[in-house]
Amino acid sequence: MKEEEIIHKWLDHEELTKEELEAFQHMEGYASFMKISENARTFKSPTYSIPEELEKIKAYTKPHKKVSFSTSSIRMIMRIAAIFILGIGMYFTFFNESTITKQTLISEKASTTLPDQTMVTLNSLSSVRYKEKDWDENRKIELDGEAYFKVAKGKKFDVITSAGIVRVLGTQFAVKQRKDYFEVICYEGLVRVLYKNKTSELPAGSIFRVVKGEVSNSTTSFTKPSWIKNRSVFNSTPYRYILREFERQYNVKITTKNIDQDKLFTGNFVHSDIQTALQSITIPMRLEYKMNDNHVTLYHP
Amino acid sequence: MPKDLFDNVCEEKLFSELFQKHAKNLHDFIYYKYGEHVDAKDKVQEAFIKLWDNCQKIPLQKAKSFLFTVANNITLNELKHNTVKLKYQQIAHPYKTNENPEFILEEKEYLQKYQNALAKLTEAQRVAFLLNRIEGKKHKEIAEILNISRKAVEKRIYGAIEKLRKEIDRI
CATH class of the missing domain: 2.60.120.1440 (Jelly Rolls)
Structure with missing residues (x-):
């Protein structure tokens, strides 16, 4: 049992005491152990360079980070755009005059x-x-x-x-x-x-x-x-304005024949009856009228 | 148990640190376990790339065991259809200068026997023993790498050297 403990200690790269070393050297398998231990080195794994291998792996690991970055930045842009659209919408809804x-x-x-x-x-x-x-x-x-x-x-x-x-x-x-x-x-x-x-x-x-x-x-x-x-009243108004007002009230087109439209007119016409209204504006001016659909012609008799 | 500062390993700096810490051990583990016809460097690369791709899901604490499990599984998948043939690279002794032909022949025979004996060890014994003898690692370090107890490491290494002695001396 003691022997095994010494071997364990030796295997664990611990320093043996003088007594232990002596005991170890007198053990049956001592020479074999030493030879096995010494020759194990011939089976060493191939050289492995950590920096070199790390450099190699970085070619694979770099893009990974970039992808995650670009998706998050697109999301960020979308968020900003959404806020702008919302803001413009609010402006037009509430602030536009x-x-x-x-x-x-x-x-x-x-x-x-x-x-x-x-x-x-x-x-x-x-x-x-x-x-x-x-x-x-x-x-x-x-x-x-x-x-x-x-x-x-x-x-x-x-x-x-x-x-x-x-x-x-x-x-x-x-x-x-x-x-x-x-x-x-x-x-x-x-x-x-x-x-x-x-x-x-x-x-x-x-x-x-x-x-x-x-x-x-x-x-x-x-x-x-x-x-x-519903009555248009005029006081010393040039005749042309009376005719234009008449056109607006009755939706007719008035043409005149040799009439001085700058003559002043005082009087009125009603908006409810075109026959009465036409008489109102022609009789005082000693004119006569003819009506054809929406077309009225004023002339001297 | 203190809470881990990082709940994933997506940080590039952290990843580099993990690589520097574990890549060599992982490489040796694969090499001593499966021998030279498996490209251990390749397996290390693959395992680390897998770690990077899944970095969101893996907390820092689990990173090491993830790497070892993945590298082991990748290698096993590759070997599925081949019977495991172990062949170790032989390096000439640079420190031996007295080379008479008889001695060289003897030496060659011895290494042949050694090689066969190593092949007969269990994977667990071989990995622990070679990490101990070649890489000069202490029992505690090996226990950490393999995620087993120190006692188990002791047992495996002792078992390995006893078995080797019997194999080599008997023939």
Whole structure:
């Protein structure tokens, strides 16, 4: 038993004591053990270079990491893109200023109420545009055509037309802007008209009119535009504008024969009956008319 | 038991360290176990590549046993249809200078016997014995490499040298 322990110790590369060494040397198999141990070296494994082998394996292990990196970066880009798309969507949903347009066709009238309860009545073939956002802070409305405003009290209220700007503070007034023709009638309160860098103030019952660039002032005793009650009233207005208004109200085409369209006309016509209306505008001017479908011809008798 | 700092071995630096630590032992283990006709270098490479491909699933603690198991299995798969033939490379003794023909013949005969005796050892005995005698490893180190107890290593090596002595001396 002691012998075996000594052999174990020797095999474990431990230093033997003098006694143990002596005992070991007297053992039966000592010479054989030594020879076996010595000759084992002849069976040594081939040389193995760790750095060399590591270099070889790196060719296989490198791409692995790259793949995992590229997939994660694509994912990252997708995430960023998704946030951008979401943001753009939110912007258009919540922050974009929506413009509201209201318009009328020939022989049509319409009323609309603005966010602050201001009433707007549109005559035929007219349109208004305004932005709903911040309306109470910034009351601006674009007008093309003819409209009557009953403005709620509040901050300044601008009506912007291609001819000029009308600025008021809680009042009732009508604006008519047609080709070569711009007219503002104040029915209540005070209206300020900005026309070609000049400011005019209109008290209640005043009319501000520009015909072909010529400014004129007059007065009215009406409290509302007549067209609201389906009647067009004119006061010393060139005849051509009466005819154009007539065309808008009845959707007809008027041609004239040798008639001076610059003659002034005072009178009115109704919007409900074309025969009566035609008589209203021809008899005072000593004219006669012929009607053929949507075509009306005016002539001297 | 302290918790492992790394739950996988995907880190390249960690992988290199593992290679430096285990590659040589793994190579020797395969070589002494199966002999020269198995390309031990190749098996080491394959085992480490497998480790890298599966790095997500393997904690650092399990890496060594994974490598040894995989290398062993790869080698066994290759040998499946061959009977294991053990042949060891012979290296001339550089330290022996007195070379009379008789001695050389004797020496050659002895090594032949040695070779046959080694082939008759069990794989377990052979690996432990050669790691001990050739690579100069202590029992404790071999126990770590093979994942067995120190006592078992002692037994295998002692068994191996006794068996070799009997084989060589008898004939």
